[in-house]
């Protein structure tokens with residue numbers, strides 16, 4: 001991994017956010033993710049807002065930022081298609097499987113990603129990993145199922161920790177699962193989804209990204225699945 005300090009990291013996030021604009025068709029409704037990289041993308045989108053119809057947002061925070069930028073925000077239910085979804089990731093591998101949900105927006109992110117025809121992941125080079133799992137895997141849980149889900153996650157080999165003082169946009173809790181080395185992202189995503197009380201987990205493997213725009217000190221690389 002290249003040596004990237006936090007100031008450089010923000011420059012790389014800005015660079016990939018800018019590069020994502022080339023993937024936005026004219027007159028479309030754009031799916032917009034959540035987090036600091038997605039925020040830079042919203043700033044870039046504001047500059048071309050005249051040539052898009054609007055956006056669907058993966059969180060209340062992104063919806064508010066889009067509106068402040070003068071971009072119309074649509075309810076996903078009234079939208080017939082989302083040609084492209086642009087979002088960051090906490091970790092991504094070369095098969096373009098991801099861990100997401102560091103910002104707690106994983107469920108809405110997964111919903112918008114499921115509707116989108118193309119998922120463009122924008123990430124700085126620190127996010128690219130050979131094996132996913134060093135970043136604790138977020139799992140959104142119905143509050144009354146917290147202990148049950150925690151026990152089941154222990155059985156799967158993880159160490160779940162309740163994200164303190166945090167409630168998702170959907171009124172649920174997040175368990176961050178430490179200690180996983182994820183050899184089979186598709187299998188683990190399915191296994192965690194089978195636990196009663198889990199709303200979503202932060203593995204985006206069954207529906208990974210289609211394109212990764214990876215920001216490195218020597219430029220933005222494009223990796224296609």
Ligand code: 5RP
Pocket residue numbers: 033034035036037038087088089090099100101102103104105106109
């Ligand atoms: C939020 C997410 C973000 O995409 C992920 O946490 C990356 O965030 P950042 O761009 O701030 O590094 O999944 O739920």
